[in-house]
Amino acid sequence: MVWGAAEPWLERLSSERVALIEQTLAQDPRPAFHDDPERVYGMRIEEIDVRFVVREHRAEIREIVTAAD
DSSP: OBOGGGTTHHHHSOHHHHHHHHHHHHTOOSOTTOOOTTOOEEEEETTEEEEEEEETTEEEEEEEEEOOO
């Protein structure tokens, strides 16, 4: 797991939320038929959107934004 450009969020998020994000990404939530290392995927966790890429079986968080309803 690499936080990349989203690393400043580590200070803003609770340790529980950081763990939830990391555990979720460890499960590789991409569709099974996708394997494009340049494609940015996204998922919503509570009130934030986590945008990430997966390269060589390792997730890198590119961006976290507050989710718009």
